Amino acid sequence: MVTSPPRVVVVTGVSRYIGARVAARLAADPRIDRVVGLDPHDPPAGLLGLLEGVERIRADARAATEAIAELDAEAVVHLAVTSVPDVQHGGRAAMKEQNVIGTMQVLAAAQGAPGLRKLVVRSSTAAYGASFRDPAVFTEDTEPRAVPRGPFARDILDIEGYVRGFRRRRSEVAATVLRFAPMISSTAETSLTRYFAQPVVPTVLGRDARLQFVHVEDALEILHRSVVEDHPGTFNVAGAGVLMLAQAVRRAGRVSLPLPESALSTGAALLRNLGVEQIGLDQIDLFVHGRVVDTSRLIREFDFTPRTTAEAFDEFIKAHVAGSTITADRLAAAEQAILDGIRRVRAAASPAPAGVAEPASVPAGHTSAGVRAGSDRS
Amino acid sequence: MSQDEYRRDLLPGHADFQLPTPAPAQRVNGNRPIPEKPVEPAVAAPDVWDQRVADGLAFLRRRLSGAYEVDEFGFDPELTDAVFQPILKLLYRDWFRTEVLGIENVPSDGGGLVVGNHSGTIALDALMLTVAMRDKHPKQRHLRLLGADLVFRMPLMSELARAAGATVACNPDAERLMTSGQLVGVFPEGFKGIGKRFSERYKLQRFGRGGFVSAALRTGTPIVPVAIVGAEETYPILADLKPLARLLGVPYFPVTPTFPHLGPLGLVPLPSKWLIQFCPPIPTAHLTEFADDPLVVYNLADQVRETIQATLHELLEKRPDAFGP
Known part of the structure; x- marks a missing residue:
């Protein structure tokens, strides 16, 4: 089914890098009349330039309900999903508020919007949880075997639960859930890129996780396509291939420092309390279990192949030569x-x-x- | 033609007489009945070591700079071939004197499910099977083992297992490997097999729910039963300290003639004689629609089990002495 692109698109989370980039891309698309950015926070100065063509509404999720209905939005792109608690913006409590309560309210608003045709929600491969009995490669149909420990992974499970409810109630709306692998590029800054940019990288002793990345530009392309085209369903978004954690550290020319899992957890918790670096249980679970997804459904449906994990990581390495020792x-x-x-x-x-x-x-x-x-x- | 002329080349003592050349010494499955002649030093003899040093350094550089490829299961073919296989091959050839029969029953390409009997306290038989496949199969295929999740719980062990090509025993992984044309090795007895007493040796345990059969049926992959004789004698379990096992969270705590009272020395396997026999493959392509039929699955699992048990008895007759040559 090919339908016309939506005329009015509401994008949430435009104060963050991905949200701003997606809103800018959609605003530059001549097929879309109006792009409205919703965010409770003002975007940092660096992103303001991107958001020129985007109408911005500074509103929290509750106020968004009215905005979505008033604007007569035809598509809602929900990107206000945070993976790491931000100490400046209220820490974990605010993160959960934004991820879970925020999604609940955006979806409630979307459900009440009569003209809505499309819903795109950013999810993560963390939705598969982390267990020793997991299959090596997750397809979209794999159910998590245990409730994950990480706060972000639990939020993601809640978010996807709300989307399932939304799909039941508004089955005519094309709902797309995109489960992204960790994003990486030469410029994007996430907790994971900061982690790999350190000269000495702490890892878990006796574990070498299988990792996948997706290049930020490919993630944007997929998000854009899911707005202007019709791709209902849940899709894994990741670059093909696998890098082992130790291998990635070595390719980046960094030195890995293997620590026992308990020491790493304790150290991370200490640092978290001091507000220094944000390695959470989510990251530790990722480094113990690894996470690899099958992307054949994405490639078939979108007719688009993201850059491989190794290529995406290479771009990151080239931009972060400083700090490498063993090149x-x-x-x-x-x-x-x-x-x-x-x-x-x-x-x-x-x-x-x-x-x-x-x-x-x-x-x-x-x-x-x-x-x-x-x-x-x- | 005179008589002398006629008999000239038959008589010893004649200048042209030559003894018939003996047939070249053939290796019989790891046994070396005839000491091999040392390879003639090549013309460029001093360069062998230069080459080895250079190769070794290049290998180290590739490992340290991360310039190697790993598949989505974490299998690292370079590390496996350069490090794991040579070490295991010492055990396989010189310690266990392994003989492999019926390797022609293993498909030369495409998927295959190799199902074996499990024994020997620690799963040495699985490792020896991978070496046998790499050593004896004409295409030197890698066998991808399916391991219990206990293996993947243990730090270090889990990563070694993944690098060597193993993955968690679950149907999604097994089917994914088989549809991508890999040879998958599975031991349906699991811990019941390797943790059984020495008095139960070569008696196949229950085959679980036959999950391996439904995985093979769903993908239409042929099943190759394999019987392994020799692993039972490597660490004969005389007793199982159940309370200690429960305390440590392992399925059994073995007491063997050498373990635990000899300490680390008890980890050395007894040098039993090993025989590995691959049985003719059981095709499953025509049964794909019965993958969810419990009766078909159970019957097929039973057929595989009977085949392995019968082959075990045959092999034991061929090997009267467990520690023979």
Whole structure:
């Protein structure tokens, strides 16, 4: 079924990066007449430039009810979902208020809007929970085996529960739930990108999680398409392929610091109380269990293939070279130096025929390109 | 033609006489009845070590810079082939003298479900089966094991298992692996098999609910029963300290002739003689619509179980001495 794009779109959560970017993209789309951004907070100065074509209404979720009905919205894009408590904005209590109560109210408003045709809700792959009996790859039909420990994952389960209720009551509205893998790009800043940008990255001892990322631009493209096209249903959004946590840390040229899970939890809780860094139970669960999803339904329905996890992560690495210590170039240089050293010592030890030292350079040959690239840069 | 001429090349002592060349020594499944001749040092003998050092360094560099590929189950083929398999192969060849029969029954490509008997306190038989598959199969296939969730609960162990290609024993994973054309190895007896007493050796335990059969039926994958003889004698369980097991949260706490009173030395498996026999595959492609029919599933599971049990008896007759050559 192909329908015309909605004329009036309400986007919630425009004070945050993804919300602002989506609103800006929709506003730039000539097929859409009006884009209204709803948010209880004012966007930071950096995002104001993006929001020029967007009508902004500063309203909390309760006031949003009236706004959605008054505006005669045809599509609601609910992006006001926070994954990490923000200490400046009230911590965990405010996060839950926004995620759970906020969604409840937005959906209630959407349910009362007669002209509504489309609902797009941002969810997360955290909806699959984390259990040792989980299958390695989640499809959209996988049910979580246990209630997750992380506050964000529990919020996500609540949010999806409300969406299920909404679908039952307004079955003619095309409701799209997008379960995003952690987003990454060269510029986006999330708790996970801050984590990988540290020079020393704490990990869980004896665990090496399988991770997937989705590039921010691909996430935006999917969100945009689900507004202007019709894609009802629940979809996993992630880049194909898998990076192990240790592998990702190594590719980023960082040093990993494996800590026992209990120590990491305690340390994270201490830091959380001090308001320093936001590693929550959600992140620890992710690092213990890993999370890989099947995206074939997304690719089939949207006819769009997101960048692979490795490609998305590569872009992130290139933008965060500072802070890396063990880079591939340096390792290649070290390898070459060792090989050269061995050859020199052997040549000194035995003035052997000329043919002896020669073949050693053959296996080393393929690394010399890397060494050259490294010296060019420096 | 004179008589001398006629007999010239038959007579010893004649200048042209040559003894018939013996047939080249053949390896029989890990046994080496005839000591192999050392490989003639190659012309570029000094370079072998240069090559090895360079390869080793390149391997280290790839590992340290994260330049390797891992599949969605966490399987790391490079690490498996470079580290795990060579170590396990020492056990497989030199310690257990494993002989593999009927490898031609394993499909050369496409999916397959290898179902075996489980024994031996710790699941060495599963590991040896992966080595056998890699060593003896003409296409050197990787066997993807399905493990109990206890394995994936344990830190370190879980990651080693994933890197070696194992995943949690559940139908979604099994079906995903089989539809992507992988060989899947499963041991339906589970802990009942490896935790049984030595007096129960080579008696197959219950096969659970036959979840492995419905996974194979749903994907139309052939089932290859495999009988493994030898694992029972590696750590013979004389007694099971149940209260201690409950305290530690493990399914059983074994007492073997060497464990726990010899401490870490008790972890060395006894050097039993191993035989692995792959049985002819059971096709399931025509039964796809019966994947949810309990009767079909149960009957097929029973057929697999009977096949393995009968093959075990045959193999035991071939191997009169558990610790023989």
